[in-house]
Amino acid sequence: MSTEAVRQPQQDRSRATRQRLLAAAIDCLAELGWTGSTVSVVAERAGVSRGAAQHHFPTREDLVTAAIEYVTEERLAHLRQGLPDLPPGRDRTEFVVDTIGEMYASKLFSAALQLWVAASSDSQLREKVVPLEARVGREAHRMTVEALGADESRPGVREAVQATLDLARGLGLANLLTDDAKRRSRVLRQWAMTLDAALS
Template sequence: MAEPQQDRSRATRRRLLDAAVGCLAELGWTGSTVSVVAERAGVSRGAAQHHFPTREDLVTAAIEHVTDERLAQLRADLPALPPGYDRTEHVVLTIGEMYAGKLFRAALQLWVAAASDDTLRAKVVPLEAHVGREAHRLTVEALDADESHPGVRESVQATLDLARGLGLANVLTDDTKRRDRVLREWARSLHRSVHEAG
């Protein structure tokens, strides 16, 4: 039985969005043209333009896709864990991995392009703000932290900022070993901060 047209259309759109994320992460903004993305997705340029008539449309959808994927990845990687230091360490390492992967590299390419493109910046800034708020909220939940205690909110935010910085360090060279050591040490400090605040 033939796949319904709507399902095929959805699958094509998803392939294009995934390809756009891959292109952004690997080829950067300038290399991520509609033609290149379409070729990577295995569809014709015409099919790509049917879903995304312009490069701007494609990039806007890719931004949304990156956002959704990053949040879904974070949710999937932050399961309910038993209390204690193991939970804190798992959360910190998961956040670190989120900022070291392909989705972060794709988002980073968009940040760089948006720095000199007002139209793109207008779309990137609110989406990145949303990602930041959601990542913070999910981290607080995963740590079972109480932000009403002094310093806890700042410690959670420092975790996200540290992971983002370590992700930047990983863009040019594989920084996995150093990142792991730094994050494990930070997890000890974070656990003390959250535990002592209670």
């Protein structure tokens, strides 16, 4: 058996372990918060030894930095998957608004929020979180405009799209303490009608 053939399964296992650690870090951040998401806790959740975790991420800072990037990519992927090509009109607007609402009510947003809170009092973490959050914001806005087929050259359209994202984020915050699904659904349905009128 060639060295390359041996190396490939090892690389696959290494990638799988890394992926499990990142997914576990997201779960821990969403469920246990920043202080509860230690390397040991994340390793246990991932089903790997602390040593294996530290092989991939020598410090908590390394793990969290990778988790921030992972959360960013996952949130953007979640949004991309949820916004397929739809015919214009109210159904399209309602689907897009619901999809954005779901993104901000998800575990990924809960994990991201824990990072925001920790970054608010940790300047090193803030330096990593702020540019990634700015990227998520830009991409979310761009994808929403595209999914809605919105013409931002028209007065008020850009602001209406941004208001959609801000509203969904606020509803996601409300969902952290209690299950707010029914109220969120009513608010988003009403907003979809308002947004559709602004886009027409």
